[in-house]
Amino acid sequence: MNFAITKRIFSLIILLALPLAFYAQKARKVCGEYIYYVPTNQSLEQAKNIALDRAKIKALADEFGTIVSQTNSTVLTNENGKTDNRFFSLSGSEVKGEWLENDGEPQYEILYEKNMLIVKCSVCGKAREIKNSSINFKATILRNGTTERFTSSEFHDNDFMYLLFQTPVDGYVAVYLIDETPTAYCLLPYQNDSDGQQIVKHGKEYIFFSPEKASEELNLVDQYSLTCSGSVEHNQIYVIFSPNPFTKATDNAGAKYLPRQLSYKEFTEWLSNCRKLDPKMSIKVLHMEIRP
Structure with missing residues (x-):
């Protein structure tokens, strides 16, 4: 009896390990x-x-x-x-x-x-x-406006930032801002969203970070105005999408008025692990600069 149980457990471990080995071999x-x-x-x-x-x-x-x-x-x-x-x-x-x-x-x-x-x-x-598995989605940074004509990568102090997003399939999206320190800030899912997942529907155009355009409850939506402490700051926006469920990285509350955050090392480790396990996960990195 014990031997049979041990064999079944051993077989289960092998089956669970096969997907990990499969993706690891592909890298x-x-x-x-x-x-x-x-x-x-x-x-x-x-x-x-x-x-x-x-x-x-x-x-x-x-x-x-x-x-x-x-x-x-x-x-x-x-x-x-x-x-x-x-x-x-x-x-x-x-x-x-x-x-x-x-x-x-x-x-x-x-x-x-x-x-x-x-x-x-x-x-x-x-x-x-790539073997035609990743999804080509649309993601555009907007400055001080919520339509595509406000697309910009250049911001000034107190400008508002929005994100236009659209995908051809249902799925899940997360958005992170990486500053020069570097630190990773979770912009989406929103801070008060306890699910840790942002669901999106195919074909629908989303304007994230805008209470007026939100499909969520208004008290969930975070709005972002940007500041610059030097002559210029260069940031990156990571937009991460998958048709498969995934949960945001473990993060911590930051200073007042700042989004939840984690170290850049922790962020890259989380993202790397997600991508190794999910060949359909796609990423767009959008560059932006902020001036006084």
Whole structure:
């Protein structure tokens, strides 16, 4: 009797472990490097973000290939006083892989050549091949308005931020803001929502962080106005969607008027674990800057 029970328990453990092993095998280590020639109207922080994004995309394209047949990269040269700028056309949606997590910190090299700022970024991480499983949803940051014409990535002190969201399938969404410290702030689900999940319906256009546009009870909705303590701040908005249920990361109450928060390390560990277990989870990272 005891032996039979032990065998059944052992079999159950194997069955439970199979999905974990399946997804773990799909993850591969990839590395990429990108040299970005910085236009004069961009800050160093913006340039580092762009260089990092493109180093990741290059790593994914080299490892898994691309959906489009031809791609270009940014080439910015300055010869005899003439500037030639060809845009980087390969986007994250055109590569057949997705980035799961960084392996160590990205490495940057800042150079000056012929009076031009150059940012060289090298990054390694874990990635997996996309096999038409992730969902392409719509997510746009809005400034001081609740229609798409207010789309913006540039904010000033006391501007209000909203998020336009739409998905082709029913599912669940979470939104986090990552500041420069870096700290992760949970913007959605709302602070007073004890479920820890934000359900969304297919085809419906949502305007999050707006009491006037809310489908939830008004006392649940958090509204956000942004502030800047320096000359400029660069933040990232992570919009995370899956047709499968998932619950937000464990977080803590922050200072007064601030959303609930957790460390960036805790956030990336939670997100990485979610993505390893859910191949249908999709992420969009939206960059924004705040000035006085």
